[in-house]
Amino acid sequence: MTNSYILTINGGSSSIKFAVYQVLESLEKTLYGKIDRIGLSGTVLTFNNQTKNKQESISFNASDHLTVVNLLIEWLEGQLDFASIIAIGHRVVYGMKHQEPEIITNKLLDELQRIELYDPDHLPGEIELIKGFLQRYPQLPQMACFDTAFHSTMPRIAKILPIPRRYEQKGVQRYGFHGLSYAYLMEELARLDGKKAASGRVILAHLGNGASMAAVLDGRCIDTTMAFTPASGLMMSTRSGDVDPGLITFLARTENMTALQFDKMVNHESGLIGVSESSSDMLDLLELEKEDIRATEAVTLFCYQAKKQIGAYAAALGGLDTLVFSGGIGENSHAVRSRICDGLGFLGIEINHKLNIANKSVISTDNSTVTVRVIHTDEEWMIAKTVYKIMNIN
Numbered sequence: 001m002t003n004s005y006i007l008t009i010n011g012g013s014s015s016i017k018f019a020v021y022q023v024l025e026s027l028e029k030t031l032y033g034k035i036d037r038i039g040l041s042g043t044v045l046t047f048n049n050q051t052k053n054k055q056e057s058i059s060f061n062a063s064d065h066l067t068v069v070n071l072l073i074e075w076l077e078g079q080l081d082f083a084s085i086i087a088i089g090h091r092v093v094y095g096m097k098h099q100e101p102e103i104i105t106n107k108l109l110d111e112l113q114r115i116e117l118y119d120p121d122h123l124p125g126e127i128e129l130i131k132g133f134l135q136r137y138p139q140l141p142q143m144a145c146f147d148t149a150f151h152s153t154m155p156r157i158a159k160i161l162p163i164p165r166r167y168e169q170k171g172v173q174r175y176g177f178h179g180l181s182y183a184y185l186m187e188e189l190a191r192l193d194g195k196k197a198a199s200g201r202v203i204l205a206h207l208g209n210g211a212s213m214a215a216v217l218d219g220r221c222i223d224t225t226m227a228f229t230p231a232s233g234l235m236m237s238t239r240s241g242d243v244d245p246g247l248i249t250f251l252a253r254t255e256n257m258t259a260l261q262f263d264k265m266v267n268h269e270s271g272l273i274g275v276s277e278s279s280s281d282m283l284d285l286l287e288l289e290k291e292d293i294r295a296t297e298a299v300t301l302f303c304y305q306a307k308k309q310i311g312a313y314a315a316a317l318g319g320l321d322t323l324v325f326s327g328g329i330g331e332n333s334h335a336v337r338s339r340i341c342d343g344l345g346f347l348g349i350e351i352n353h354k355l356n357i358a359n360k361s362v363i364s365t366d367n368s369t370v371t372v373r374v375i376h377t378d379e380e381w382m383i384a385k386t387v388y389k390i391m392n393i394n
């Protein structure tokens with residue numbers, strides 16, 4: 001299979017990540033990139049072709065996902081021979097009751113279209129990607145890798161939302177997201193520290209533009225911060241995380257805010273950008289802290305909420321053995337990691353500040369009873385690995 005490749009597609013609300021893996025004795029990434037600012041001005045594709053040792057950025061004039069999908073496919077056709085692609089793997093944010101990755105059929109596609117309203121920020125774009133490749137290459141197998149699958153092991157009590165039971169029949173429950181990232185992190189933890197560590201009491205902190213945590217016990221997720229939608233849980237770059245539901249009626253009465261306007265506020269105008277009123281980027285806010293109290297409060301609130309969640313999950317786990325930081329903020333901001341861990345000595349967390357500043361893989365001290373790790377996540381690799389496994393089985 002030396003001339004065989006797997007294409008992975010990771011569609012977000014305003015971005016698409018992609019990667020191509022050659023199938024050798026192991027999966028080797030040959031091309032990867034990202035399209036940013038979909039639906040906004042300045043849509044741009046950046047890529048790294050490792051085979052040709054070429055990096056470049058290309059500007060697109062595209063106002064929606066459908067246009068971007070067609071442009072992406074045409075660009076990919078210029079980079080590789082699609083006859084060598086054995087399958088395409090898609091990250092699908094919402095899996096509902098689906099607990100395993102699946103080959104995409106018309107039945108599954110119809111089901112995804114029926115639940116579009118469950119996640120209007122992600123699912124419509126992901127469906128457009130699937131349909132775009134299906135139209136161009138109808139015989140090429142496509143597979144759905146569900147973000148929610150990792151959290152399917154949660155006990156029922158962690159899935160129930162405290163609202164009238166009748167809504168559970170409509171599928172309203174805690175699903176959790178960032179599952180592909182968490183699955184990758186658990187595999188990496190087992191590789192780095194052994195199966196015993198991966199079977200212990202673990203908190204995974206995926207802190208990026210979207211931020212969430214998961215509590216893992218005996219290798220199984222027992223709770224996670226995101227719930228029915230990715231807007232819940234921790235404060236994020238533009239999402240509020242958990243807020244008082246009474247705000248909906250208050251803002252409806254005082255500002256005539258509609259449900260759609262409220263949804264836009266909590267998903268796109270809140271979090272770091274809402275509190276700081278200047279930027280949704282953590283690095284920007286850390287730079288602004290000295291001169292802007294709003295930036296200081298945004299960063300402090302982010303870290304405070306994360307600290308509280310670690311305490312809550314340590315209680316749910318009955319203690320803590322390993323804390324893993326990942327995601328764009330978790331992997332790259334030593335200041336945020338330090339602030340989150342400060343004051344958690346009572347849980348056994350003690351940070352070595354030199355190792356932390358140097359972004360080492362282990363940032364806890366030798367005396368810390370909790371191992372604190374920084375692990376780079378790779379959702380695309382997890383998708384490719386899953387697709388390869390299914391292709392071999394089938």
